Amino acid sequence: MAGLRQKLSDRGPFAALLVAGCAVLSLLVLAPLYTLLSKSVENRAGEFVGLENFARYLSSGGIESAFLNSLWVAGLSTVIVVGLAFMAAWALTRTRLPLTGWVRGVLVLPILAPSLLPAISLVYLFGNQGVLKGWLFGAEIYGPIGIVMGSCFWTFPHALMILLTAMDNADGRHYEAASALKASAWRTFWTVTVPGARYGLVSAAFVVFTLVITDFGVPKVIGGQFDVLATDIYKQVIGQQRFEMGAVVSVLLLLPAMLAFFADRYVQRKQSASFTARSVPYKARADRKRDVLGALVLTPTVVFILAIIAMAVYASFVTFWPYNLDLSLNNYQFGRMDGGGWGAYFNSLQLALGTMVLGTVLVFFNAWLMERTPQPKILTGVFQFLSLLPLAVPGLVLGLSYIFFFNHPDNLLNGIYGTLLILILCTVSHFYAVSHLTAVTALKQLDKEFEAVGESLKASRWRVLFTVTLPLCLPAILDVALYLFVNAMTTVSAVVFLYGPNSQLASVAVLSMDEAGDIAPAAAMAILITVTCAGAKLIQGALRFWVDRSTRAWRQGTE
Amino acid sequence: MTQQTQGSRLEIHGVHKNFGDFSALRDINLTIEPGELVCFLGPSGCGKTTLLRIIAGLEQQSAGQLLQGNDDISLKPPKDRDFGIVFQSYALFPNMTVTANIAYGLHSVGTPKARIRERVAELLEMIGLAEHARKYPAQLSGGQQQRVALARALAPSPGLLLLDEPLSALDAKVRHHLRSEIRSLQKQLGVTTIMVTHDQEEALAMADRVVVMNNGVIEQVGTPLEIYQQPQSAFVAEFIGAMNFIDSAPLNGQRVMVGNRAVDVVRPLPEGKGGVRLAIRPEDVHLLPSGDGDWEGRVEAMDYLGAFIRTQVRLTDVALDLVVDVDPRSARQLELAVGNRICLHLPSDALHCFAA
Structure with missing residues (x-):
């Protein structure tokens, strides 16, 4: 039996396009990372020196201080955040408290703020001239306490959203079975609720740990003399211009992030859907005591989040803390401070819009190629790996890699260095993985035979894409667009190495103003960023509402 | 009413399909005549869906040739082939109305607008959903969605209609109704049709x-009657209907020996020296009052299945249980009851012979 040499003639172009997609991601993630890795084993002159740089860093005591500090601060924050988020998710899904919609809204607010905001707010609350300084019993907010508190604030929504997803879809039958078997509420909690959420818990823990250990904003503002890996990279590169040492610390930061990434992938693979078509959604029964308990566990978190935001808002309007508490708009006159002023804000807006448009198009197009066109298995595997890789690469590491890669005189793309374009490319890559996962999930939910039916009706895959696939994916597209916009607006870590004189950014301006001691204008800029993100969220919410309404007939089957 | 489409003839020559080391189809040869309705029937994993997808061009055969009419379609992508397809899930475009779904394929080939309107109206009339033209798929029942999928596939008047388990997502009642509807529609249009199913009743009825396929090969091709009455292998005999094996x-x-008793058979014995598996359908075994037949037995269990009683009889001489279908009237005459002794007659012309 002779095998057929020729292939069905329509497969080639799609594979070629996905190869192009792989090439783009390799250029934007893999190649810069490789340059970074090779930089970490070279000396200043560019000669190969093996692990000498690592040895130098080790002997300078960097491992003991920064590395271990990073680990325990991230570990502690993870325990606190996952604990609080689990309690909050429990209260929101297993009790019949009123106003849970609003409470959910408040609890995810931090996602709209740059991570610098809680740090600044904490300075106002517990700093040397803080209103609640006495509450720390003489302890310093500048250091691990501040970092942990600030990290908890901005990572909380990430953990909460994962846990809510895990716990929203509970099977009511399990609870009915438990109560039919006379299990107490406490035993039901430990034998039904907790096991049902275990994958969510593991995933949330990995996510929070990675976010904290790779975050740069909080420790930069409130870390004081307390070294962590993220600030160490910044110091080595910006402070001392020792790029090869920056690369060494980056590799050290890459290790725990990669480890968390692969561990999470491994655990997720074991997860199977426990909520099947035959499950009955859980509905909490009226239970006064449980409602009170729910309110009790929610209150501290809600108060903490509101207090941090309120403090930053208030501080941004106070004329001169703490001597002149009159409210004014003085701090919003950014032209008078360092950091790029209003120009930086508009640059950020352009960055966010550019990232949103380019990123959404790139992510969806590639995900469509991967999921909905005929592709060799190997190619989809490679592409999936490249798409998820950014999840394991801390922003600072990515930013530093970009310097090494794009600033190299031999690089043909050298010209984009210092422009807004490189910031857009870097931000798209930085947030590629989560967007990719959202797009793939949406595309997987569509009937797998749409394209086959289309071809039998002589419609090209392109026509099916534009007339069927895209309209059906519109909600997911809006979600990805908002995700990219908000993150581009608030991110500091990757872009802090990459902005040029003409492309200063709002989030970086917060940092520079804080560094220059202009902490109130820094708060004002952070609030401005938050309000902009909230505005984007409102617009996206309105669009989704409109999409839902105009497509209700075909989504739900009722007019 | 509707225009008569000329169904095309399909020839499959020596088709093989391998997935890695696994051989999903081996040496498939089959000719389907114009206007015929052919069912691919077999257990899951037998290769029937793979064969259908190869005919559609959705999978590529590892070797072999496909001819539609005089046209070699072996290497043509689906959009250059001439077929309509209905999937188990229907894959209706949920964001389009019934009308837009049916018109989709007509737009592709640039049919004039007025002609599209005409054709859609005609098809809606044909499937009896004219009043639902502006609804979306989610607003229709499963059976209605199925008909829309059928109309969409038939709209460009393809020479070949492929149906991939088209009825298995439906309730039993709707399924029975649609069976005859699809069949009469297909006859009326004369479109060559291939239907994949795992439901033997559906295949025999339509x-x-x-x-009949099993493990990637064709076990037997024949009319429903041939398949049922003259199964060519033990697999077919067992897969279609119920069968006792001895x-x-x-x-x-x-003549063959069963236990220590010689039995005459009419059908040709399998070649070779090995043992022979006799087979007889439950309705072909005759039950007689005790003492009247060639085999003695004892009634072990009786299941009332409406029109007949499925009776399990244990033979006295040989260690063997036979399943026998008896109509209720005969059962009363025989005073059939669990524990009673009974005689059996196995008509020699009803005994099938297979190689063991």
């Missing part, structure tokens, strides 16, 4: 010819 050893000529 098909002109049934292709092990025996060849004796001489047309």
